[in-house]
Every structure is written in C-alpha cells, then in structure tokens.
Amino acid sequence: MRIISRPRARFLATIGLAAALIASLTGCSQVVEAFNGLNAGQNATIAIPTPNPTASDVARPFDSDFSYDGSTTLSSEVADGLELRIDVWAADPKRTQEWTPDSEKAFGFAVNVYDSRVDEKAVLAQKRRVYLSMVSITSQVSQSAMNQGQMMSPFQFSADPRTLVPTDTLRSDRGLLLNSFQGGLLVPETTIHQLPADAYGITLQFALQIAVEGSANDDNSFATQTVYQVLPIAIYSPSTASE
Known part of the structure; x- marks a missing residue:
C-alpha cells in the first residue's frame, strides 16, 4: 500500500475540488490549462471566467x-x-x-x-x-x-x-x-x-x-x-x- 503524506493528500483533494468546480464553469481545454497550473505548484492561482452581465x-x-x-x-x-x-x-x-x-x-x-x-x-x-x-x-x-x-x-x-x-x-x-x-x-x-x-x-x-x-x-x-x-x-x- 502506498502511503500519501497529509500535505500531499490535502493537495490532491484540492485538485479534485478545483476540477469539479472548473468543469462546471468552463470547457475541456480550460480544464486542462487549470490542471497544468496546479501541477506547476501548490500556490498556483486558478482564474475562473466571470460571466458577462445580462x-x-x-x-x-x-x-x-x-x-x-x-x-x-x-x-x-x-x-x-x-x-x-x-x-x-x-x-x-x-x-x-x-x-x-x-x-x-x-x-x-x-x-x-x-x-x-x-x-x-x-x-x-x-x-x-x-x-x-x-x-x-x-x-x-x-x-x-x-x-x-x-x-x-x-x-x-x-x-x-x-x-x-x-x-x-x-x-x-x-x-x-x-x-x-x-x-x-x-x-x-x-x-x-x-x-x-x-x-x-x-x-x-x-x-x-x-x-x-x-x-x-x-x-x-x-x-x-x-x-x-x-x-x-x-x-x-x-x-x-x-x-
């Protein structure tokens, strides 16, 4: 069994939550870009697009x-x-x-x-x-x-x-x-x-x-x-x- 440290586990959980949020708001290509940002470091910022005002x-x-x-x-x-x-x-x-x-x-x-x-x-x-x-x-x-x-x-x-x-x-x-x-x-x-x-x-x-x-x-x-x-x-x- 592979043991994952608590900081690493929290980081993976963050990835999962972010992926779900981004998938509900953006297209597939934007999901990939967001994941690339996460992989670059734990402090990476995800930019979620703001809808245009109606x-x-x-x-x-x-x-x-x-x-x-x-x-x-x-x-x-x-x-x-x-x-x-x-x-x-x-x-x-x-x-x-x-x-x-x-x-x-x-x-x-x-x-x-x-x-x-x-x-x-x-x-x-x-x-x-x-x-x-x-x-x-x-x-x-x-x-x-x-x-x-x-x-x-x-x-x-x-x-x-x-x-x-x-x-x-x-x-x-x-x-x-x-x-x-x-x-x-x-x-x-x-x-x-x-x-x-x-x-x-x-x-x-x-x-x-x-x-x-x-x-x-x-x-x-x-x-x-x-x-x-x-x-x-x-x-x-x-x-x-x-x-």
Missing part, C-alpha cells in the same frame, strides 16, 4: 419594472387567499423609452380580484365579494438635486368607479363589484401631462377603498379597508428617446 443586470436610470417591460401587476392580499390586482400598461406611446418630460404619457389600468378558495368559474354566491368604492392616484416627481420639490404631485386621479363603467354593471351602496362575470374596473387610458424638464422619474401612489366579504354569501361579514400600492415610472431625456 440585460437585467444593467443598472436602470430609475428602477421601474413598468418602464422596463411596458406593463406590470401590483398585487395585494386583502384576505386569506383573496388577491386584488392592479394591472397597468403603457398606452401611448407604448414604448416607455419615449416617455419624456414634455410629452403626453398615457397609461391604462384595470382592477380585479381573485379568490383562490374557489374555482374561477364558480358562481358569485360561492365567492367572497369585493366592492370598490373609490380609486385615488397621486404622484411624486423625481428631479435633479438642484430643483427637487418644484412639483410634488404633477398627476392626480380620483373617481368613484361606478361613474366609469356602464350603468348595468353590478354595484351596490358598497361600490362596484369587482369579481362579477362582467369583470372588474377598466380604465383604458389616462394621461400624465408635461413634467419639469429635469424630471427623471415619477412615482404613482394608488389608494383603493374596498369592502371585503368575510364569508361567501354573507352580507353581514363585510369589512372595509384601503389598499395602497406604488408604481415607479422612469422618465427619459429627449435625446435618449430619439435613440
């Missing part, structure tokens, strides 16, 4: 999923297994990199609710009803350090959703019913007008007043609450938009 790794000028994808979903759990969603999308221009301070910037949004306790096709009596009585959106603009605070709320929106939908849409004194077969609230387009020339972002702040049914088909189990969500939107300089 598009998602590149820093954004104003961190906004909406601006990056052209749409986003803001989700809130309003009760156990009961989710309220605000879907927002760019309407005009659809390319969010064309959203500049002096341009008209239109977006659409929809509000719906999903009850995971029952099948999506279940009748209304089996679902926990959610009524929406008010939608309010305020905003805060982000500007260069020199001019911060000039426009605190350049965009505002406030409406009773019952005034925004056809008169035959299901409703009550509690508000517009969101989880009916007719669907929830749809606002196809609303516009953010001119912003300060040095604006590089705007944050929309949603506030939704809702009444949530605690148990399905139980008029006495409703409780009211206000749902808050924020939506950051990047604003690009005209030169960036033209590119």
